[in-house]
Amino acid sequence: MIISVGIVGATGYAGEELIGVLLRHPNVRITYLCAKIDKAKPISEIFPKFKGKIDLVCKLPQIYEILNKSELLFLALPHTVSMKFAPQLLKAGKRVIDLSADYRLKQLNIYEKYYKCRHTDRAGIQDSVYGLPELYRAKIKKAKLIANPGCYPTGAILALAPLAAFNLADLNSIIIDAKSGVTGAGRKANFETFFSELNEDFKAYKVNKHQHMPEINQEISKLAGRKIQVTFVPHLLPLNRGILSTIYVKRSHKVTGAEGHKLTNLYKKFYKKEPFVRIREDAKLPQLKDVVGTNFCDIGIVEESDKIIIICALDNLMKGASGQAVQNMNIMYGFPEHMGLI
Numbered sequence: 039m040i041i042s043v044g045i046v047g048a049t050g051y052a053g054e055e056l057i058g059v060l061l062r063h064p065n066v067r068i069t070y071l072c073a074k075i076d077k078a079k080p081i082s083e084i085f086p087k088f089k090g091k092i093d094l095v096c097k098l099p100q101i102y103e104i105l106n107k108s109e110l111l112f113l114a115l116p117h118t119v120s121m122k123f124a125p126q127l128l129k130a131g132k133r134v135i136d137l138s139a140d141y142r143l144k145q146l147n148i149y150e151k152y153y154k155c156r157h158t159d160r161a162g163i164q165d166s167v168y169g170l171p172e173l174y175r176a177k178i179k180k181a182k183l184i185a186n187p188g189c190y191p192t193g194a195i196l197a198l199a200p201l202a203a204f205n206l207a208d209l210n211s212i213i214i215d216a217k218s219g220v221t222g223a224g225r226k227a228n229f230e231t232f233f234s235e236l237n238e239d240f241k242a243y244k245v246n247k248h249q250h251m252p253e254i255n256q257e258i259s260k261l262a263g264r265k266i267q268v269t270f271v272p273h274l275l276p277l278n279r280g281i282l283s284t285i286y287v288k289r290s291h292k293v294t295g296a297e298g299h300k301l302t303n304l305y306k307k308f309y310k311k312e313p314f315v316r317i318r319e320d321a322k323l324p325q326l327k328d329v330v331g332t333n334f335c336d337i338g339i340v341e342e343s344d345k346i347i348i349i350c351a352l353d354n355l356m357k358g359a360s361g362q363a364v365q366n367m368n369i370m371y372g373f374p375e376h377m378g379l380i
Contacts, residue, residue, distance in 0.1 A: 041371060044070030044108030046115060046123060048096050049084055051221045052137050053114035055360035057081065061091055063364065063378030065371070068092060070107040072099040099123075105130045110370075112363055113137060116224065117249075118155040124183060125159050133370060134183045135363050141166035141185035142253050152249040168257065169366045171375070172196060172312050178369045186366065189358025190216050190250040190272060193283045195257045196315060196335050197350040200308040201287060202261035206301075207346055209258065211288035212268040219279040222354045236276045248272050279355050280326035285348040301339045301346065309337075313376050314357060314365065324351035333361035333379045 043060060047053045048071040060066045071081050071094050078097035082089040097103075104111060104127065111127055113120040113136040120140040127134050143149040144164075146157050157163065167181040168174055170192065178184060187195070194214050201207045220236055251270040259266045302317060309315040316336045318324055324336035333356045340347040352358055361379055368375050 042069040042108045043110050045112045049073040052359045055355045059364050071096040121159040137186045148252045184366050186363045188250045189354035191253040192358050193350040193352050194254045197348045202258050208288040208290045209266050213286040214270045216283040217273040217275045218281045219277040221279045242273045245271050280330045281354045283350045287346045323349045329353050333357045
């Protein structure tokens with residue numbers, strides 16, 4: 039089976055990455071590309087690396103063309119924009135994978151607080167499926183609208199899921215210290231992401247106020263069966279891509295004594311059938327160079343007498359965005375989950 043795919047927002051970092059991944063996919067034909075651009079032109083002129091691979095013209099979005107040319111649409115759009123497109127696409131019977139935050143948060147008041155915008159598709163929020171395959175594979179398979187997770191939340195949730203699911207730590211003590219490459223900010227003009235501002239510098243930003251924090255809280259709370267509030271401190275690395283998160287959690291009585299030394303084995307069992315989660319031994323903790331350019335999420339656990347330290351690494355443009363979106367597509371259409379990704 040060959041499916042026709044369109045990308046709305048094809049010129050951003052996530053859109054560019056999607057094109058590259060989908061060109062390697064044997065069951066996909068890219069049939070439509072659009073973006074907010076000054077002049078329609080072949081995508082190979084915008085990204086010369088695609089010359090001879092795909093010369094499809096990228097143009098301004100027109101809803102009738104989007105509806106007529108593709109059966110699955112990836113929305114690689116800025117936050118607050120996707121909800122203007124998704125309802126029309128779904129009404130026409132299309133399947134949608136949204137890479138923005140517009141359908142991730144189930145509580146609209148929280149979305150509106152963090153994204154400073156009134157949500158205009160409240161029905162879509164209820165129908166969307168959070169696209170983290172390791173937790174929601176069965177729902178993803180049947181979904182019409184996938185809310186592709188954020189990059190920071192993907193790593194944090196995967197790193198904490200076994201502890202939360204089995205209540206094996208003091209979940210009210212979670213501290214997430216995360217560092218991301220600059221592509222996580224998107225392809226837009228921003229003084230703070232200029233090379234001369236980033237180079238030879240390193241800083242924290244949006245301390246405990248980042249828009250991805252409620253997404254992490256939402257999913258960890260679901261796993262734990264009670265409200266959890268994490269402390270989340272993101273940092274900006276002078277690198278193109280990759281996220282390394284160091285997560286600190288206090289021990290509880292659930293992981294004392296002999297049981298406390300089996301967390302690595304527990305994580306291995308929890309993710310045993312997951313093709314893109316790799317659990318490391320203590321002596322080989324995750325690092326960015328091992329995951330950048332791949333769809334893998336690497337996790338390592340260090341156990342101390344009074345705390346658990348989890349190290350997690352992933353590529354923010356792959357497992358944190360476009361790679362995970364394609365993984366979701368594979369599940370939706372019954373393709374091998376690794377197709378186009380390994």
